[in-house]
Amino acid sequence: MGATKSDEFSVKDNKIASYAKALAHPARVAILKMLIRRQACICGDIVDELPLSQSTISQHLKELKVSGLITGDVEGTKVCYCIDEKEWNTAQEVLTGLFTSYEVSKGTCC
Amino acid sequence: MGATKSDEFSVKDNKIASYAKALAHPARVAILKMLIRRQACICGDIVDELPLSQSTISQHLKELKVSGLITGDVEGTKVCYCIDEKEWNTAQEVLTGLFTSYEVSKGTCC
DNA sequence: AAGTATTATCGTAATATTACGATATAATAA
DNA sequence: TTATTATATCGTAATATTACGATAATACTT
Numbered sequence: 001m002g003a004t005k006s007d008e009f010s011v012k013d014n015k016i017a018s019y020a021k022a023l024a025h026p027a028r029v030a031i032l033k034m035l036i037r038r039q040a041c042i043c044g045d046i047v048d049e050l051p052l053s054q055s056t057i058s059q060h061l062k063e064l065k066v067s068g069l070i071t072g073d074v075e076g077t078k079v080c081y082c083i084d085e086k087e088w089n090t091a092q093e094v095l096t097g098l099f100t101s102y103e104v105s106k107g108t109c110c
Numbered sequence: 111m112g113a114t115k116s117d118e119f120s121v122k123d124n125k126i127a128s129y130a131k132a133l134a135h136p137a138r139v140a141i142l143k144m145l146i147r148r149q150a151c152i153c154g155d156i157v158d159e160l161p162l163s164q165s166t167i168s169q170h171l172k173e174l175k176v177s178g179l180i181t182g183d184v185e186g187t188k189v190c191y192c193i194d195e196k197e198w199n200t201a202q203e204v205l206t207g208l209f210t211s212y213e214v215s216k217g218t219c220c
Numbered sequence: 221a222a223g224t225a226t227t228a229t230c231g232t233a234a235t236a237t238t239a240c241g242a243t244a245t246a247a248t249a250a
Numbered sequence: 251t252t253a254t255t256a257t258a259t260c261g262t263a264a265t266a267t268t269a270c271g272a273t274a275a276t277a278c279t280t
Contacts, residue, residue, distance in 0.1 A: 001240060002240095002263065002264030003238070004266085005161065008160075009137065010136070013139040013140050021130070024130040024131040025127050026124045026126075027119065028127075029119075029123040033208070036212045039217045039218065040220045042227090044225090052118075053269070054227075055228080055229080055269080055271075057227095059267095059268080062228085071219075074227095076225095077224090077227075078227080082219035083216070088212055091209070092206075092209040095133075095209075098143070099198070099206075101146055102195075105147065105149075106149070109149060109183075111234050111268075111270060112234030113235055113268070113269085115268085152256080153258090154255090154256065162239075164256090164258095165259080168259080169238080169258090169259095171257095186255095186256085187246070187255055187256045188247095188257080189257065
């Protein structure tokens with residue numbers, strides 16, 4: 001017991017949940033905002049700006065990479081992180097889809 | 111160690127993260143979708159439709175209530191759950207804000 | 221080749237989440 | 251009053267997340 005029963009839910013719901021999970025930590029939100037503001041960042045830039053250790057930042061970057069929302073391009077000893085435009089748009093669509101489905105069908109409550 | 115350093119991040123980033131957290135589990139996404147589709151549900155309706163025990167559903171409902179995204183109106187022995195329109199709109203704005211801030215300032219990457 | 225810089229990974233500890241059964245609570249029904 | 255119904259909460263176990271220091275890996279510099 002304890003493990004999420006992902007299999008029991010639809011692929012779509014899992015997709016929404018997984019994008020949401022990527023955004024579900026303030027450090028990851030802050031990282032994404034940095035990437036948006038500066039277009040590209042190396043890991044060190046982020047370590048300098050956020051109050052977390054290098055290893056923790058690296059871990060968050062990995063999670064964001066797994067979610068697909070960011071890419072990491074190796075450039076010598078540095079790694080250049082950027083928003084993945086395509087996946088970013090997909091995430092936006094998927095989440096916006098959930099939000100607007102309410103507007104469409106909202107009615108009287110109890 | 112182990113606890114999220116929420117204090118070290120901005121209120122806004124925490125707000126985004128907390129809404130995202132509410133959506134970060136397929137069961138909660140499925141619950142929200144049910145509430146959207148049927149406008150209102152009692153706990154038992156959800157228990158009947160989702161592959162989780164009554165206590166687990168109740169726990170997820172509690173989390174959604176804490177996030178503010180849903181309300182729970184007691185009606186006799188039953189509790190009628192609904193989307194909280196105001197908070198739902200706030201969540202949408204906050205998340206859409208993040209997504210569109212990219213579109214505005216996107217540029218060349220590495 | 222040796223040193224430096226940058227990032228990833230390992231090991232580990234603390235905390236949080238997910239899930240269930242059992243039980244408590246509260247309102248209605250018999 | 252005593253069931254019945256519906257939901258919440260408690261206790262607990264499994265798993266996941268968050269965070270850090272230490273160390274490894276990799277590419278550049280001297």
